[in-house]
Amino acid sequence: xxxxxxxxxQWVRPEIRQLSAYHVADPADCIxxxxxxxxxxxxxAMLEEWQQLTWSAKLNRYPDPAASSLVQTIRxxxxxxxxxxxxxxxxxxxxxQMLMMTVAGKDRTVLAxxxxxxxxxxxxxxxxxxxIGVPLKDDFSLxxxxxxxxxxxxxxxxxxxxYPNNPTGNLFERSKVEQIIQASPGLIILDxxxxxxxxxxxxxxLDQYDNLLVMRTVSKMGLAGLRLGYLVGPTPWIExxxxxxxxxxINVLTQITVDHALRHIDVLTEQTxxxxxxxxxxxxxxxALSGITVYPSEANFILFRTEPGQADRIHQALLDKHVLIKNxxxxxxxxxxxxxxxxxxxxxxxxxxxxxxxxxx
Ligand SMILES: *Cc1c(COP(=O)(O)O)cnc(C)c1O
Numbered sequence: 001x002x003x004x005x006x007x008x009x010q011w012v013r014p015e016i017r018q019l020s021a022y023h024v025a026d027p028a029d030c031i032x033x034x035x036x037x038x039x040x041x042x043x044x045a046m047l048e049e050w051q052q053l054t055w056s057a058k059l060n061r062y063p064d065p066a067a068s069s070l071v072q073t074i075r076x077x078x079x080x081x082x083x084x085x086x087x088x089x090x091x092x093x094x095x096x097q098m099l100m101m102t103v104a105g106k107d108r109t110v111l112a113x114x115x116x117x118x119x120x121x122x123x124x125x126x127x128x129x130x131x132i133g134v135p136l137k138d139d140f141s142l143x144x145x146x147x148x149x150x151x152x153x154x155x156x157x158x159x160x161x162x163y164p165n166n167p168t169g170n171l172f173e174r175s176k177v178e179q180i181i182q183a184s185p186g187l188i189i190l191d192x193x194x195x196x197x198x199x200x201x202x203x204x205x206l207d208q209y210d211n212l213l214v215m216r217t218v219s220k221m222g223l224a225g226l227r228l229g230y231l232v233g234p235t236p237w238i239e240x241x242x243x244x245x246x247x248x249x250i251n252v253l254t255q256i257t258v259d260h261a262l263r264h265i266d267v268l269t270e271q272t273x274x275x276x277x278x279x280x281x282x283x284x285x286x287x288a289l290s291g292i293t294v295y296p297s298e299a300n301f302i303l304f305r306t307e308p309g310q311a312d313r314i315h316q317a318l319l320d321k322h323v324l325i326k327n328x329x330x331x332x333x334x335x336x337x338x339x340x341x342x343x344x345x346x347x348x349x350x351x352x353x354x355x356x357x358x359x360x361x
Contacts, residue, residue, distance in 0.1 A: 015125045030324040033342040036301050038222035040271045046264050053256050063252045070259045077262045085238030090249045092217040092229030096123050101244045103157040104129035111156035115335050120160045140168040142176045157186040164194050167340050169297030190214050194299035196221040196272040222268050226254045275300050279343045285353050301342045311337045317359035
């Protein structure tokens with residue numbers, strides 16, 4: 001071992017040394033159906049207006065630290081309840097980090113059902129918190145007695161529920177979620193990253209609880225490249241979390257561009273509605289294939305299970321034919337033999353199904 005490795009071993013915190021960096025597949029020349037992106041672009045007039053806005057952007061100045069204009073547009077567009085505070089993050093990933101820095105950390109616990117969004121576990125580790133994953137039932141619904149027992153035992157500072165859940169796609173039962181909110185001693189975050197595709201939300205329930213915050217992102221509705229998430233909840237909580245936010249975390253171009261896009265929310269809504277219709281068609285086509293089990297989805301992706309031991313091979317065979325989806329099978333446990341496909345345009349969905357058919361036998 002050379003000196004550099006010795007020094008790294010000595011100084012990098014052991015919990016960071018153990019991690020591997022979040023892996024993102026190289027799309028190369030693939031049809032990209034792995035990351036829940038929206039495949040559609042903007043109408044020309046909307047693009048031209050946006051270019052005008054970027055020409056007058058003051059790139060030499062720091063951005064508005066409070067992003068006031070964007071926050072106002074978010075309030076109007078998403079009908080956030082009056083009197084609630086809003087905090088913006090560089091993607092909701094950054095919000096998860098801010099939440100952990102505020103209430104978690106050493107000797108504190110973060111809890112979520114599993115399988116779920118992997119960043120809850122990863123960011124728990126960066127911040128030195130311990131993470132407790134409570135297994136979902138076989139159909140990926142919440143195991144309420146197990147959740148309540150784990151909450152009672154571990155007294156988590158922070159509970160995350162992805163609503164709908166990623167990577168499973170289902171929406172948990174509302175009455176179970178309500179009981180978990182009530183039983184949680186600390187903060188509980190409803191992560192509504194897929195709200196644009198889902199039939200339910202807790203946004204209008206915020207005022208019924210003193211420990212509930214709703215987190216959303218513009219990524220899955222078509223603006224993944226901009227990195228913007230927002231957290232809504234009681235102002236006293238938002239004010240505390242805001243203390244750990246980097247002052248200029250939302251850059252000038254993101255502020256201008258998201259504001260512009262949300263002023264044309266009809267365009268984005270039409271796109272997400274198209275994808276929601278496509279999700280139904282794609283699910284039925286997957287269900288018609290032999291050896292494939294499809295899970296219900298309220299998001300812009302579909303989780304499906306292959307026959308035992310086939311997922312890695314099918315994933316690679318799709319890749320060889322330039323179709324990139326997400327292989328969840330290496331995660332093991334409940335996700336063994338599972339693959340996840342992002343819903344895209346009718347054309348890309350058709351190509352995916354055609355190629356998949358050739359890979360199944
Ligand atoms: C994609 C995703 C996020 C992250 O969103 P960004 O705003 O792009 O960081 C958060 N939560 C869940 C459940 C997701 O699937």
